[in-house]
Amino acid sequence: MFESIAHAIPEQTIQYQGVDLCIKRLDLVHPQISGNKFYKLKYNFIEAQKLGFKQVLSFGGAYSNHIAATAFAAHLFGFGSLGIIRGEELQHQARNPTLASAEQFGMQLSFVTRQKYREQKHVDALAQLRQQYPEHYVIPEGGTNALAIRGCREILSSENQQNFDLICCAVGTGGTITGLIEASEEHQHVLGFSALKGNFLCDDVAQLTQKTNWSISDEFCCGGYAKITPELLQFMHDFEQRFAIPLEQVYTAKMLRGIFSMIERGQITDHQRVLVIHTGGLQGRLKGSTEALKSV
Numbered sequence: 634m635f636e637s638i639a640h641a642i643p644e645q646t647i648q649y650q651g652v653d654l655c656i657k658r659l660d661l662v663h664p665q666i667s668g669n670k671f672y673k674l675k676y677n678f679i680e681a682q683k684l685g686f687k688q689v690l691s692f693g694g695a696y697s698n699h700i701a702a703t704a705f706a707a708h709l710f711g712f713g714s715l716g717i718i719r720g721e722e723l724q725h726q727a728r729n730p731t732l733a734s735a736e737q738f739g740m741q742l743s744f745v746t747r748q749k750y751r752e753q754k755h756v757d758a759l760a761q762l763r764q765q766y767p768e769h770y771v772i773p774e775g776g777t778n779a780l781a782i783r784g785c786r787e788i789l790s791s792e793n794q795q796n797f798d799l800i801c802c803a804v805g806t807g808g809t810i811t812g813l814i815e816a817s818e819e820h821q822h823v824l825g826f827s828a829l830k831g832n833f834l835c836d837d838v839a840q841l842t843q844k845t846n847w848s849i850s851d852e853f854c855c856g857g858y859a860k861i862t863p864e865l866l867q868f869m870h871d872f873e874q875r876f877a878i879p880l881e882q883v884y885t886a887k888m889l890r891g892i893f894s895m896i897e898r899g900q901i902t903d904h905q906r907v908l909v910i911h912t913g914g915l916q917g918r919l920k921g922s923t924e925a926l927k928s929v
C-alpha cells in the first residue's frame with residue numbers, strides 16, 4: 634500500500650566550508666505524506682488494515698505534520714479519520730491551512746484543552762481512548778510506536794550503512810532517530826538535533842534502543858518547540874537561496890543551522906562522511922521567511 638506510492642528519494646550533496654553533506658530528500662517521498670511521516674505511518678496503516686479497522690485516530694497540534702500526513706493517508710487508503718487537536722479555543726476559529734486540508738481529506742477534528750490533551754497522550758488514557766473509540770485504530774502522538782520505528786529503519790539503505798560515518802536528523806518524539814539508530818552500523822554515529830528544549834528525549838530514546846552509537850543535542854532548538862528567532866529565519870532564507878532546498882522552521886532549519894555551526898567550530902570535519910536526513914514537513918513551512926522575519 635505505501636510502497637506503490639513512494640517516489641524515488643534523491644540524495645543531493647552540498648558543501649559547507651569544505652565539508653560534503655549528503656542530503657537525503659525524504660521531503661520528496663510523497664507530496665502529502667511527507668518525509669519521516671511516510672515511514673512512521675506505513676506499518677501502522679498496514680496493521681490497521683490487517684486488523685480490519687475502517688477508521689484511524691491520532692493527535693497533534695494545530696500545525697502538526699503528523700496530522701496532515703495521517704489525514705491524507707487515511708483518505709488515500711479508504712479509512713475514516715479522527716484528529717484530536719490541542720487547543721479548545723481553535724474550534725471556533727478559522728482553520729489554518731494544516732487543519733483545513735485535514736478536514737478536506739475527511740478528517741473529523743475534535744478540539745480539546747491543553748490539559749486534556751496532555752492527559753490523553755498517556756498510556757492509560759490511550760487504553761481508555763481505545764474503549765471510547767473501539768472502531769478506531771489509535772496512532773499515538775507524533776505517530777511514534779514500535780511499528781513507526783520499524784518503518785523508520787527503512788530510511789537507511791544498505792548503501793547508506795556503508796558510505797557514511799555520521800547520520801544527522803531532527804528529533805521531535807524520537808521515533809525517527811530510533812529507527813535510524815536501529816538500522817545503523819556500529820561504525821556509524823547517529824546525531825539528533827532536538828526541536829524541543831531539555832534532555833528528556835535522550836531518556837526516551839534510551840528506552841527504545843539498546844545501542845549506544847548516538848547522541849541528541851537541544852543546543853539548536855532556539856529555546857523550545859516551534860520557537861523561532863530572526864537568526865533562524867535568516868539562516869533558513871539564506872540556505873534556501875544558496876542550495877535551492879526548501880526547509881521549514883520547526884525541525885529541518887534548526888538541524889541544518891546546528892550542523893553548519895558544528896562545522897564552523899570544527900566539531901564536524903571533512904574526515905567524516907555525513908548523511909543528513911531531510912525529514913520533510915514542508916506543509917508547515919512559514920511562507921516568505923523574510924516577511925515572517927518582521928513579525929518576530
Ligand SMILES: *Cc1c(COP(=O)(O)O)cnc(C)c1O
Nearest residue numbers: 698805806807808809884912914
Ligand atoms: C515529525 C517531524 C520530526 C520529528 O520526528 P520524530 O519521529 O517525532 O522524532 C522531524 N522532522 C520533521 C519535518 C517532522 O515533521
